[in-house]
Amino acid sequence: MALITGGAAGIGEAACRHFVEAGARVVIGDIDGDRAQALAAHFGSAALAVQFDAGDTAQVQRLVEQGARHFGRLDFLFNNAALTSRDVIQRDSNPVDIDFEVWDRTMAVNARGYLAGCKYAIPHLLAAGGGAIVMTGSGSGLRGDLANIAYAASKAAIMSMARSVATMYGKRGIRCNVINPGLILTEGGTKNVPPPMVDILLRHTLTPRVGVPDDIGAMVVYLCSDHGAFITGQAISVDGGLQEHMPYYADFATGGAKWG
Numbered sequence: 352m353a354l355i356t357g358g359a360a361g362i363g364e365a366a367c368r369h370f371v372e373a374g375a376r377v378v379i380g381d382i383d384g385d386r387a388q389a390l391a392a393h394f395g396s397a398a399l400a401v402q403f404d405a406g407d408t409a410q411v412q413r414l415v416e417q418g419a420r421h422f423g424r425l426d427f428l429f430n431n432a433a434l435t436s437r438d439v440i441q442r443d444s445n446p447v448d449i450d451f452e453v454w455d456r457t458m459a460v461n462a463r464g465y466l467a468g469c470k471y472a473i474p475h476l477l478a479a480g481g482g483a484i485v486m487t488g489s490g491s492g493l494r495g496d497l498a499n500i501a502y503a504a505s506k507a508a509i510m511s512m513a514r515s516v517a518t519m520y521g522k523r524g525i526r527c528n529v530i531n532p533g534l535i536l537t538e539g540g541t542k543n544v545p546p547p548m549v550d551i552l553l554r555h556t557l558t559p560r561v562g563v564p565d566d567i568g569a570m571v572v573y574l575c576s577d578h579g580a581f582i583t584g585q586a587i588s589v590d591g592g593l594q595e596h597m598p599y600y601a602d603f604a605t606g607g608a609k610w611g
């Protein structure tokens with residue numbers, strides 16, 4: 352059984368679909384209980400929806416215990432829920448202007464929520480004889496940017512968290528990896544990014560298109576499957592090469608300048 356947080360929409364929803372297509376049963380944890388229920392109904396007995404807030408550790412514990420009890424075991428955790436609401440993202444600015452309340456809420460959901468997922472899921476993974484944890488990071492955790500200082504710090508924190516979990520539990524059969532998406536066309540991804548910025552991001556992406564949720568959902572299931580059995584402690588970018596080129600790439604590519 353796989354437990355997916357933030358599973359009702361976007362990347363989480365795609366991961367649910369990929370898990371079910373691979374034959375797994377899924378627990379869909381989301382703050383939007385109605386949307387989680389609607390998705391679970393689509394999967395029938397293979398899915399359970401649980402409404403919860405990733406920023407509340409007691410609710411994370413209830414989600415894990417309810418899911419494990421319902422399906423009798425827990426094999427995979429996809430820590431994916433993060434604050435993507437426009438309201439919070441817009442107030443998550445720079446060190447001078449940010450309210451501590453925005454920092455605290457961002458850290459509570461994006462970082463402590465992932466720790467709580469690990470805290471309550473790992474005993475079940477050990478009981479099942481091992482398993483895998485995947486966490487959704489972001490390119491924002493790898494590079495500096497002009498805004499979203501709390502979001503970026505939270506995403507950097509989980510890369511360290513994942514390496515520690517991989518190191519602490521590897522010999523006991525638990526692998527842990529982070530996926531850093533590029534721009535993915537989800538409500539969370541696109542509603543926070545104005546159209547002109549999407550164009551700029553596409554210019555810096557090496558593939559002809561930006562990402563779709565299935566790009567990440569497929570990688571989550573790959574990392575949890577036996578194909579990923581030797582991959583642990585990694586932060587893997589699934590971003591169309593957004594982070595992998597010279598900083599001047601887009602200017603050269605679109606301005607016609609050539610070497611030599």
Ligand SMILES: NC(=O)c1ccc[n+]([C@@H]2O[C@H](COP(=O)([O-])OP(=O)(O)OC[C@H]3O[C@@H](n4cnc5c(N)ncnc54)[C@H](O)[C@@H]3O)[C@@H](O)[C@H]2O)c1
Nearest residue numbers: 357360361362382404405432433435489534535537539540
């Ligand atoms: N879409 C992108 O371009 C992109 C890029 C980099 C990283 N990410 C990361 O991918 C993950 C998923 O983002 P998405 O684009 O699918 O966003 P989304 O807004 O489409 O989906 C997020 C889901 O998480 C749920 N959620 C939000 N706050 C929650 C909370 N406190 N408790 C429980 N559930 C909560 C929402 O209800 C929603 O169903 C996030 O961790 C985000 O930071 C997304």
